[in-house]
Amino acid sequence: LKQVNIQKSTNTRDLNKYTKDQLIIDAGQKHFGATMCKSCGMIYTASSPEDELQHMQHHHRFLEGIKYAGWKKERVVAEFWDGKIVLVLPHDPSYAIRKVEDVQELVDNELGFQQVVPRYPNKTKTFLFISDEKKVVGCLIAEPIKQAFRVLSEPTGPESLSSRECHRAWQCSNVPEPAVCGISRIWVFRLKRRKRIARRLVDTLRNCFMFGSFLSTNEIAFSDPTLDGKLFATKYCNTPNFLVYNFNS
Ligand SMILES: CC(C)(COP(=O)(O)OP(=O)(O)OC[C@H]1O[C@@H](n2cnc3c(N)ncnc32)[C@H](O)[C@@H]1OP(=O)(O)O)[C@@H](O)C(=O)NCCC(=O)NCCS
Ligand SMILES: [Zn+2]
Structure with a gap:
């Protein structure tokens, strides 16, 4: 397999x-x-x-x-040779919240979302990857969750081809499992993909979501993953049976 x-x-x-x-x-x-x-x-x-x-x-x-002009108060939670990750929390200054809303609008546009109200708006944590060129090139929006479902392995053989063409890239178990953190959105600017920006965002999320503990990949779940999201999550979690939540069955 x-x-x-x-x-x-x-x-x-x-x-x-x-x-x-x-x-x-x-x-x-x-x-x-x-x-x-x-x-x-x-x-x-x-x-x-x-x-x-x-x-x-x-x-x-x-x-x-x-565009990211730089903020007087910014919460830098990780630094790299090609950029940094800034964490935005619900009670941050309005300039930070506004930037998050602007970026989320672009992301939702690309993902084809209608406006969805977050379930725990005051518990949302947003991680922005800021490039050296002062641009937001990655965004991860996380929220607390209680349970999630495991993606089922794809059948091998000719059916697997047709399942790729169907509107959803995955199927999941109907047995809930306890989970801690939901990735409501994850997005990387098209021209900056495959540079481990998403990976670094999720690493940082696992480190920062709960004070004092590093979340395992069995405690995080992806909201209704796209095909890109599925390929990324499979690689990141090192299994095709990663956790998902927030989907219409
Ligand atoms: C999914 C997404 C966030 C991945 O971002 P990224 O920064 O390119 O991902 P990374 O570079 O950290 O990928 C890490 C590994 O995951 C795998 N991976 C990521 N995207 C992949 C893709 N499109 N196809 C195949 N494998 C992929 C690769 O193995 C990659 O490592 P490698 O480049 O060394 O082979 C990005 O493709 C994206 O923004 N897509 C549009 C929005 C979207 O669909 N979001 C997902 C919502 S669930
Ligand atoms: Zn253009």
Whole structure:
């Protein structure tokens, strides 16, 4: 089974690489095919005025949203050679809360969310990964939870292909297990993915969520994971049977 998973993730990676190369090649041919903007990461058709207009609007809002001017009081909970992680808590100054709301709006937009009210708004902890270029390039929103469910291993064989095409990337057990911390959102800026930013955000969350203890991967759960989220969680938790919560069954 392990062999199969390794095989799969390698394939996905190659596919990603291939798609990326394609985009770069296309971007070189002006006004033809799909282009990826090198600053906001949006993929659009440069030859379509409608697309260009949509890109202009997204471009401005997005870059404004992820801009991080630096705060007088910031809670730096981790530092790296390429950036730092700042923790924002519910009673922080309004400039911090506003930035979190702006970033969450961009993230929710990308994840295709309608506005969802957090269940424990005053217990929410938000971790922002700030790059050296003073941009919010990663965001993790966490909340306390009581229970979660284990993702079931994918069946191998031909069915596994069709299950990938269905709208949800996973199926889970209906037996609840106790859990402590829910990852309500995790997001990394498209142009900064696969640089271990999500991994570092979750490491920091496990270290900071409960004072005095480092949470195990059996105490954290992912809210209704996307396909990207599933691939990440499987790797991070070192098992395809990681915990999930907050989904419509
Ligand atoms: C999911 C997401 C947050 C991962 O962020 P990231 O910073 O790229 O992840 P990391 O670099 O820390 O990944 C760690 C490992 O997880 C695995 N992984 C992460 N994303 C993967 C992907 N898209 N495909 C395959 N494996 C992936 C890899 O094994 C990776 O290690 P490697 O690069 O050395 O092979 C990011 O893809 C994202 O923001 N996606 C859009 C929003 C979303 O879907 N969020 C999930 C909600 S549940
Ligand atoms: Zn752009």
